[in-house]
Amino acid sequence: MLNYLAISVIPIMIFIIIIVGLNEKKDVYALFIEGAMDGLKIVYKIFPYVLGITVAIGLLKNTNGLNIILSPIIPILNKLGVPMDIIPLMAFRPLSGAASTSLVMDIFKNSGPDSISGKMASIIMGGTETTLYTITILFAAAKTKTLRGTLIAGLLADIAAIITAIILVNIGII
Amino acid sequence: MSKIWSCIILISIVIAFLTGIPEVITSSVISESKTAVENIINLIGMMCFWSGIFKIFENTSLLDKLSKRINKIVLKFFDKKELTQEAQKNMALNITSNILGIGNAATVNGIKAIEAMASVNKSSKPSNNMTKFVLINTASLQLIPTTMIALRSLYGSTNPTNILVPVWIVTIVALTVGLISISILNKVIK
Numbered sequence: 001m002l003n004y005l006a007i008s009v010i011p012i013m014i015f016i017i018i019i020v021g022l023n024e025k026k027d028v029y030a031l032f033i034e035g036a037m038d039g040l041k042i043v044y045k046i047f048p049y050v051l052g053i054t055v056a057i058g059l060l061k062n063t064n065g066l067n068i069i070l071s072p073i074i075p076i077l078n079k080l081g082v083p084m085d086i087i088p089l090m091a092f093r094p095l096s097g098a099a100s101t102s103l104v105m106d107i108f109k110n111s112g113p114d115s116i117s118g119k120m121a122s123i124i125m126g127g128t129e130t131t132l133y134t135i136t137i138l139f140a141a142a143k144t145k146t147l148r149g150t151l152i153a154g155l156l157a158d159i160a161a162i163i164t165a166i167i168l169v170n171i172g173i174i
Numbered sequence: 175m176s177k178i179w180s181c182i183i184l185i186s187i188v189i190a191f192l193t194g195i196p197e198v199i200t201s202s203v204i205s206e207s208k209t210a211v212e213n214i215i216n217l218i219g220m221m222c223f224w225s226g227i228f229k230i231f232e233n234t235s236l237l238d239k240l241s242k243r244i245n246k247i248v249l250k251f252f253d254k255k256e257l258t259q260e261a262q263k264n265m266a267l268n269i270t271s272n273i274l275g276i277g278n279a280a281t282v283n284g285i286k287a288i289e290a291m292a293s294v295n296k297s298s299k300p301s302n303n304m305t306k307f308v309l310i311n312t313a314s315l316q317l318i319p320t321t322m323i324a325l326r327s328l329y330g331s332t333n334p335t336n337i338l339v340p341v342w343i344v345t346i347v348a349l350t351v352g353l354i355s356i357s358i359l360n361k362v363i364k
Contacts, residue, residue: 007335009318014227021230028230035229038278039222043214051210056179058206059186062198068189095178104322105213108329122326122337126319127344131312138308141285142292144300149359153305154312157352164347168340 049098057088057103081170083117085110086124093124094131094158101125119174123165128158220324228276237279241270251310251353252303261290265307272315284311302360309356313349317342 021028060066067074070087077087085107092099104121111117131154139147168174190199231237245266249257257265264287271280288304295301300308319341326334 009335009338010320010323013318017227017231017234017236020234020236024234026230026233031230031233032226034226036222036226038229039225040218042225043218043221047210047214050214051207052179054210054213055203055206056182056186058209059190059199059202060182062202062206063186063190063195064193065186065189069185101217101321102210102213105216105325105329106209108325109209109213113326113329113331113334118326118329118331119337122322123340123344126316126322126337126341127314127348129312129314134312135308137281138284138288138311139300142288142295142300142304144292144295144304145298146300148300148305149356149363150300150305150308150312153309153352153355153359156355157309157313157348160351161344161348164344165340168343174336174340 046098046101049096050102053092053096053099054102054106057106080166082166083111083120085117086120086166089121089124090162093128093162094155095133097130097133100130116169119169120165123168123174124162127165128161131155131158216325216328220321220328224275224320224324228274228279231274232276232279237267237270237274237276240274241266244270244273251306256291256294256301256303258290258294261287261294264290269310269315272311273317275316275318275320280311299364305356305360306353309352310349313352314345315349 018028021031060069066084066088070077070084074084077084089100089103089107092103104125107115107117107121113119113122132151135147135150135154139150187196187199190196241263245262248266248269249262252265264283268280268283268287271277271283284307288307291301291304291307295304319337322337322341323334326337
């Protein structure tokens with residue numbers, strides 16, 4: 001039941017948006033094209049970031065650097081049910097949206113989206129935001145001098161989200 | 175970010191030399207750049223499609239109607255005396271856009287909302303309302319993570335939408351932890 005709801009959500013959403021648009025006599029197609037153009041600009045803008053992070057993380061992986069750096073904590077993480085390829089994502093998620101997107105695509109490509117790490121990556125990405133970026137732009141707009149507790153609270157929330165995602169996959173909820 | 179990025183690359187190169195495989199660096203630069211291009215090409219189509227659909231949505235009256243309803247719930251978390259009409263309206267639009275996954279609209283309204291809050295804030299430090307509002311924005315309120323679902327199906331997932339319920343659970347946990355933390359920290363860090 002829940003699963004049927006989940007697979008129906010996207011088609012229904014597209015359906016409603018177009019119906020309401022037509023009903024309100026909007027130029028639906030022109031709006032779609034305008035929005036798609038914005039999307040293209042976003043992809044254009046994030047490519048250099050994706051390139052930078054993909055190459056950097058790739059170098060660390062291919063030279064075995066990731067294993068060497070993490071070697072003291074690998075046994076602990078394995079016991080806790082955290083796959084290796086999730087670790088860079090955990091570190092980058094609050095820092096950069098483009099970087100974490102490229103890490104997720106890497107995990108999907110290498111292990112598949114339905115693998116343990118693929119599922120964890122999907123849930124972590126879907127359930128968290130780029131905390132640092134959000135804080136930066138909003139406080140920049142407010143022109144305040146300090147952040148008070150926001151960064152700490154935001155990161156605590158991210159840690160809670162990541163731990164929950166790992167637990168949910170390990171207990172086999174999906 | 176600059177330091178982290180530089181560190182990763184420099185450490186990799188040092189490790190490559192220490193373990194006697196400097197050629198791995200050269201070949202990795204080529205292969206990983208190619209991976210980056212493949213990944214971004216996979217992203218282009220659906221990114222544009224969803225931006226297009228959400229553009230239609232932004233221009234309908236649905237967004238306004240929804241945000242009025244959401245306003246009532248959201249305001250409970252804030253100190254209403256300090257919120258101007260302008261701040262309330264933009265806050266509701268920001269949170270509604272976040273829930274629906276319209277990132278661009280959420281950013282614009284979020285900036286307007288915090289500017290309105292800042293204009294009545296006498297201190298150079300953010301008010302409790304401002305820290306709470308920013309914290310809510312750092313949580314992923316998005317009900318349907320369309321990008322993730324699309325990416326999953328693109329890479330051959332047999333059930334791309336089965337992440338929905340776990341994502342909601344994670345969001346609720348993160349938001350609860352975040353709101354409790356900020357309430358405590360607001361008292362500790364003045």
